[in-house]
Amino acid sequence: MTNAYSFDGLLVFGLLVICTCAYMRRVPRLKQWFLSEKKGFMGVFYKASIIGTRLHLPVAICCAIMAVYILFLK
Numbered sequence: 001m002t003n004a005y006s007f008d009g010l011l012v013f014g015l016l017v018i019c020t021c022a023y024m025r026r027v028p029r030l031k032q033w034f035l036s037e038k039k040g041f042m043g044v045f046y047k048a049s050i051i052g053t054r055l056h057l058p059v060a061i062c063c064a065i066m067a068v069y070i071l072f073l074k
Contacts, residue, residue: 008069015063021045022052022059 024030024045035046052059 008066008074012066012070015059015066017045018048018052018059019063021049022056025049025053 021035024034031049034042035049037043038046
């Protein structure tokens, strides 16, 4: 279990937000409903979806590295 107030907990949370928003960008109804705002607080999710779709290979590698770290090293 990771702690939300530690640095690795924040990294896990950030990666999960990016991966979730990138997935929601691929689903038409969710994209229209959830990712329509490009500014403000909801714009953070839009920007995370852009990062997840454009940088999908580095994000996937970071997720795999973080999973190995949490499962075996922590």
